[in-house]
Amino acid sequence: MLSRTASALYWLGRYIERADFIARLVEATVRLDALSSQPAGEVAWSSALAVTDTEEAFAATGHPLTQGCVVSFLALDSSHPGSIIRCLDLARTNAKAVRTALTREAWTAINRAWLVFEKGTGPVSTAATLALVEAVTNETRGFEGAIQRMLRNQPTWFIRLGQAVERADNSARLLDVKYHILLPEGEQVGGIVDRDQWTTILQTVSAVTAYRWLYSEGLTPANVIDLLIARPEMPRSLAASVEETVEILALLARRTGQHGEADRMARLRASRLAKTHSGEVIASGLHQYLGTFIVENDQLHAAIGRQFKFG
DSSP: OOHHHHHHHHHHHHHHHHHHHHHHHHHHHHHHHHHOOTTHHHHHHHHHHHHTTOHHHHHHHTOOSOHHHHHHHHHHOTTSTTSHHHHHHHHHHHHHHTGGGSOHHHHHHHHHHHHTTTTOOOOOSHHHHHHHHHHHHHHHHHHHHHHHTSOSSHHHHHHHHHHHHHHHHHHHHHHHHIIIIISOTTOOTTSHHHHHHHHHHHHHTTOHHHHHHHOOSOOOHHHHHHHHHHOTTSTTSHHHHHHHHHHHHHHHHHHHOOOSHHHHHHHHHHHHHHTOOHHHHHHHOHHHHHHHHHHHHHHHHHHHHHHTTOO
C-alpha cells in the first residue's frame, strides 16, 4: 500500500472519530447546561472548548460564552479543526482520495454525515441542536458499522488505528478537564452539580449503562475515573484504546513487515497501563498522569507517521 493511501485512511479514522466525539460532547453539554444555573452553564461550555483545545480560537471570535455561540463554533465553524463540519469535510476529502478502498456503505455514511451541514445554517434552539448532533452520531455509527463489515485488511486496520489513537486522546482530555476545571467555584464536591457533571462525562462516552453494570455503589468520581482509565471492557477507556492500538499495529506488522518504533512505544504504554491502578493515579495526581498520557499519545501518533512514512 502506498504511504499516502495509508495516511489518508488513518486520518479518515481520526477525523470521523473526532467528529463523533465533538457531537456527543455538544449534546451532553446542552443537557448539562439545561440542568445548571449560571455561572455553571458558562463553565460547562468553557469546559467543552477546553476538551477540544479550542479556547483561544473561540476567544479570537469575540463572541460571548453562550450555548448558541459555542454550539455554532463547535459545529459549524470550518476555520478550525475542532468543529464537526471541519472534521467531516477533512474526513470526506481523505475518503475521496481512497474511495476504491472503501465499501459503498462506508462512503455513503461519510457523505451523508457531511450532507447534514449542506444548508450551512446553525441550530437556533436546544431542540435543533440535539437534532443536529443526533444526525451526525447516527451517520458516524453507520460508518463504524460499515468498517466492521469490511475485509480485515490494511485499509480497515489503518482506519481503526486512527480511530483508536483519536479515541485515547479524546477520553484523556475529557476526564482531565472534568477533574480539574469543570466544577464551579463554591459548588460542593459530591453535590448535585458535581453528580450531574460526572453523569455528563458518562453520557459523552456512552457509558451510563456500562457504569451501572460494573459498579453497584452508585455514582462516584473514583469509579468513573477507574472506568475511563483502567477497564478494557469499556470501548472508550484508555485501556481499551491502548490495547486496540497494540493489536492493530501487530496485524499491520505481520501483513506489511513494517515493525518498529511505533510498535515498541505502543507495547510499552500498554504494559505500563496494565499495571496501573486508578486509586494510585488519583492519589499521585490525575492531572499529571493524563497530561503525560496525552503527550505520549501524540508522540505515538508521530511515530506511526514515521514508521509508515506518512506524507
